Amino acid sequence: DAGVIQSPRHEVTEMGQEVTLRCKPISGHDYLFWYRQTMMRGLELLIYFNNNVPIDDSGMPEDRFSAKMPNASFSTLKIQPSEPRDSAVYFCASSLRYRYQPQHFGDGTRLSIL
Amino acid sequence: AQTVTQSQPEMSVQEAETVTLSCTYDTSESDYYLFWYKQPPSRQMILVIRQEAYKQQNATENRFSVNFQKAAKSFSLKISDSQLGDAAMYFCAYRSAQGGSEKLVFGKGTKLTVNP
Numbered sequence: 001d002a003g004v005i006q007s008p009r010h011e012v013t014e015m016g017q018e019v020t021l022r023c024k025p026i027s028g029h030d031y032l033f034w035y036r037q038t039m040m041r042g043l044e045l046l047i048y049f050n051n052n053v054p055i056d057d058s059g060m061p062e063d064r065f066s067a068k069m070p071n072a073s074f075s076t077l078k079i080q081p082s083e084p085r086d087s088a089v090y091f092c093a094s095s096l097r098y099r100y101q102p103q104h105f106g107d108g109t110r111l112s113i114l
Numbered sequence: 115a116q117t118v119t120q121s122q123p124e125m126s127v128q129e130a131e132t133v134t135l136s137c138t139y140d141t142s143e144s145d146y147y148l149f150w151y152k153q154p155p156s157r158q159m160i161l162v163i164r165q166e167a168y169k170q171q172n173a174t175e176n177r178f179s180v181n182f183q184k185a186a187k188s189f190s191l192k193i194s195d196s197q198l199g200d201a202a203m204y205f206c207a208y209r210s211a212q213g214g215s216e217k218l219v220f221g222k223g224t225k226l227t228v229n230p
Contacts (some may be wrong), residue, residue, distance in 0.1 A: 107157060
């Protein structure tokens with residue numbers, strides 16, 4: 001079975017540009033999560049969805065960040081405008097509804113804002 | 115809010131030896147789940163082992179086992195017969211089983227080096 005698929009794997013762009021990260025969760029999973037990983041702050045949950053509906057976006061750092069899940073098989077995380085401090089690895093994860101089920105992570109997108 | 119603490123930023127072990135990684139957490143809840151994830155240099159986050167708080171029996175997955183001490187809020191990971199492929203960052207994570215939240219709270223991680 002295919003795991004969580006993220007694209008692109010690497011993204012390098014200039015400050016001020018719009019960045020869109022993409023995620024395809026594992027088929028059948030009800031939950032989708034976006035995380036950010038930095039050396040300073042570790043792994044932080046940005047937002048998560050249940051059945052395509054955003055449930056908790058309290059981790060989204062500011063209005064420049066937005067996330068959508070238009071259907072069960074696709075989600076985007078957008079940063080507009082991007083800033084150098086947004087440079088990080090962004091992970092998408094998905095899981096089934098039952099709490100004991102673990103979250104399955106994608107390979108992450110390494111984002112560098114110059 | 116729950117917190118997870120991994121007090122060992124780095125650990126090393128000789129190949130074939132045993133190593134234990136520490137994790138403590140702070141919660142007022144009685145029902146929750148605990149996980150260990152491995153992140154090798156390839157950057158993937160890979161589930162190593164999981165534990166339900168209401169189960170007293172420690173979880174085991176092949177060479178990986180945990181020592182779950184609920185009263186002490188401790189959840190250490192033991193790796194037996196360490197292999198070079200075990201070299202990675204290891205993250206301990208907590209998830210509540212109450213209140214409807216699906217949030218995973220991660221520790222800062224422990225970098226494990228395996229020496230040949």
